[in-house]
Amino acid sequence: xxxxxxxxxxxxxxxxxxxxxxxxxxxxxxxxxxxxxxxxxxxxxxxxxxxxxxxxxxxxxxxxxxxxxxxxxxxxxxxxxxxxxxxxxxxxxxxxxxxxxxxxxxxxxxxxxxxxxxxxx
Numbered sequence: 001x002x003x004x005x006x007x008x009x010x011x012x013x014x015x016x017x018x019x020x021x022x023x024x025x026x027x028x029x030x031x032x033x034x035x036x037x038x039x040x041x042x043x044x045x046x047x048x049x050x051x052x053x054x055x056x057x058x059x060x061x062x063x064x065x066x067x068x069x070x071x072x073x074x075x076x077x078x079x080x081x082x083x084x085x086x087x088x089x090x091x092x093x094x095x096x097x098x099x100x101x102x103x104x105x106x107x108x109x110x111x112x113x114x115x116x117x118x119x120x121x
Contacts, residue, residue, distance in 0.1 A: 003036055003044035006102065011048040014057075014107055022110035023054040029062045031099035035082050036063065057108075066099030 014023055030036050038061055045059045065078035070086035071093040077086070085092050 002034075003041045004047065006030075006034070006036070007041065007044040007048040010045070010104060011052060011054050013104055014054050015052055017107055018053050018109065021053065022112050023049075023052075023057045023107060024110045025058040025060065025108035026054070027060040027062065027105040027107075029064055029101060029103040029105050031064050031101045032066045032080050032082055033096075033100040034102065036061070038063075062105070064099055064101060067097040069095045069097065071095065 010026070010028060014026055030041075041061055042059060045057075049055050049057055063080060065080050066082075066084065068075075068077050068079050068084050068086060070076070070089060070091055072091035073086060073089040075086050075088040077088070079087070084094065084096065086094050
């Protein structure tokens with residue numbers, strides 16, 4: 001489950017931005033090429049956030065598409081499928097671009113300070 005590694009890094013980054021504040025939510029943009037499964041990502045985030053100021057935070061996952069450029073028909077389209085063919089003509093002779101980002105777009109903080117004893121992140 002590669003989502004866990006991503007989420008551990010995200011929680012570390014979020015903790016740095018928190019500066020002692022409780023984290024209630026985060027919005028993450030991830031490209032299709034990462035092949036992230038939404039439910040697995042949410043579970044991994046909850047596991048990575050356990051015992052930190054981000055424990056219980058809600059993560060909003062936004063998956064961005066790849067751009068598909070067909071070498072057969074010249075068509076250009078977007079897809080949320082990692083393994084894609086040209087939608088107009090069905091050709092597998094495509095160039096795939098974009099869809100490889102992993103961006104922490106925003107973090108929401110609670111009004112109360114975080115109370116996480118022994119938090120080493």
